[in-house]
Amino acid sequence: MLSSNELDPVGLEGAPATELDAPGTPETKALHALWLGKFEGKELPCRSDFSPIEMKDYLDHIYIIEVIDGGADFLVRLAGTALTGMFGDDFTGAKFSDERLKEASWRLKIFRAAYNRLEPVVFRFQLGPEDAPRLMTENLILPVQDKTARDKTARDKAGGDHIILLCVSIVVGALDGMGRLVDV
Numbered sequence: 001m002l003s004s005n006e007l008d009p010v011g012l013e014g015a016p017a018t019e020l021d022a023p024g025t026p027e028t029k030a031l032h033a034l035w036l037g038k039f040e041g042k043e044l045p046c047r048s049d050f051s052p053i054e055m056k057d058y059l060d061h062i063y064i065i066e067v068i069d070g071g072a073d074f075l076v077r078l079a080g081t082a083l084t085g086m087f088g089d090d091f092t093g094a095k096f097s098d099e100r101l102k103e104a105s106w107r108l109k110i111f112r113a114a115y116n117r118l119e120p121v122v123f124r125f126q127l128g129p130e131d132a133p134r135l136m137t138e139n140l141i142l143p144v145q146d147k148t149a150r151d152k153t154a155r156d157k158a159g160g161d162h163i164i165l166l167c168v169s170i171v172v173g174a175l176d177g178m179g180r181l182v183d184v
Contacts, residue, residue, distance in 0.1 A: 017110065017125035020138070024122070025170045027058040028140040032120060035142045035166070044118060047146045047164060058168055065141075065165040071112045073097045074165075083169060086127065086135070114141040114165055124172065135171050142166045 038045030
């Protein structure tokens with residue numbers, strides 16, 4: 001598990017992320033169970049094993065991250081409509097090294113944790129613009145194989161297949177003026 005010190009700075013400026021032992025929301029639990037159900041022996045599930053219909057209840061909260069150059073960078077391949085609404089922008093096609101995602105570069109450590117471990121990671125962290133209420137989100141990041149990948153480093157790590165990250169981000173509440181989690 002990554003400690004807050006290992007993730008510093010994370011989330012919004014000065015706001016720590018917390019790694020959880022297991023998913024806690026119905027959506028993160030459902031996606032985790034779906035991922036576990038796709039295993040064949042010791043091999044990671046493939047992206048093609050997942051159908052949007054299987055994820056229809058939380059599809060708008062899904063995002064897919066492509067690992068670039070062995071985790072040196074990451075590309076947003078897909079961002080669900082709930083996420084684009086939350087951020088007011090669609091980051092599909094953007095790399096975390098790009099100027100418009102520089103402020104979110106703290107997420108690289110979280111993505112690298114899932115990529116390096118080749119196992120699920122679950123984090124809670126704050127999101128939101130400085131002038132809006134802070135939202136607390138739970139994020140499940142799942143490594144999956146993508147047999148169509150271009151990144152040789154990521155393919156080599158997965159025994160010839162490329163790793164991408166299938167993720168879901170769920171708002172679990174907002175922080176009030178006292179820093180307490182309240183329903184939204």
